Amino acid sequence: MEKNLKAHCNTCLRETNHSLLHEEEQPWSEEVGYNQLIYGAETFNMIKCCGCDSVKLMHNSWFSEMVDESGQPYIETNYYPPAISRAEPKWLSDVLGPLSSTNDVFIVDLFREIYSALHNNSRRLAVMGIRALIEHLMIREVKDNGSFKKNIEAFQDAGYLSKKQRETIEPILEAGHAAIHRGYEPSPEDVLTVVEVTESLVETIYVHSKKASKLKARVPGRTK
Numbered sequence: 501m502e503k504n505l506k507a508h509c510n511t512c513l514r515e516t517n518h519s520l521l522h523e524e525e526q527p528w529s530e531e532v533g534y535n536q537l538i539y540g541a542e543t544f545n546m547i548k549c550c551g552c553d554s555v556k557l558m559h560n561s562w563f564s565e566m567v568d569e570s571g572q573p574y575i576e577t578n579y580y581p582p583a584i585s586r587a588e589p590k591w592l593s594d595v596l597g598p599l600s601s602t603n604d605v606f607i608v609d610l611f612r613e614i615y616s617a618l619h620n621n622s623r624r625l626a627v628m629g630i631r632a633l634i635e636h637l638m639i640r641e642v643k644d645n646g647s648f649k650k651n652i653e654a655f656q657d658a659g660y661l662s663k664k665q666r667e668t669i670e671p672i673l674e675a676g677h678a679a680i681h682r683g684y685e686p687s688p689e690d691v692l693t694v695v696e697v698t699e700s701l702v703e704t705i706y707v708h709s710k711k712a713s714k715l716k717a718r719v720p721g722r723t724k
């Protein structure tokens with residue numbers, strides 16, 4: 501009979517029913533002192549989402565010395581590829597088309613690398629990537645004004661960023677820059693904040709403006 505279990509799905513972005521394709525359990529035990537035994541198990545489940553058919557490995561791990569309040573072993577679950585809470589936006593692939601410039605390709609490629617850093621919980625790399633992406637966008641749209649601070653100012657003056665957005669992302673991006681030199685680790689919330697603002701920037705500049713110019717081309721001009 502087919503066995504089902506609940507697991508996080510990266511495509512459905514929530515916990516869904518999965519069918520168990522293969523299970524490998526590796527129990528272990530170790531004597532740590534006179535007559536004292538610790539034990540546990542590593543379980544590897546190859547699972548398939550019943551909603552979208554994507555396949556991944558679920559790794560459950562527990563051991564006798566790690567228990568919850570009721571004395572039950574605490575089971576740690578990790579997924580390969582890792583569980584993600586943020587998927588690449590659907591419009592990202594719309595940026596590319598037969599008429600894409602090398603700049604469009606660069607934006608999409610860099611963005612994809614940022615998501616891949618996020619999915620591996622490489623938060624410092626994600627923030628550094630975002631800073632590089634925003635820097636590139638600013639220089640393209642408002643020319644280079646000499647420094648990150650001046651560029652972001654010009655970017656806000658040109659209407660790409662609201663005052664509030666700038667106030668939220670500037671300190672995180674500044675700190676992200678510091679990550680290259682010092683021990684700094686952005687929190688998951690900080691990373692999510694800069695990702696959200698960057699998504700809306702790229703969507704405004706590359707998706708909405710393209711749609712608007714296409715629409716302009718389709719709608720006949722008014723005749724006098």
Ligand SMILES: [Zn+2]
Binds near residue numbers: 510512552
């Ligand atoms: Zn799924």
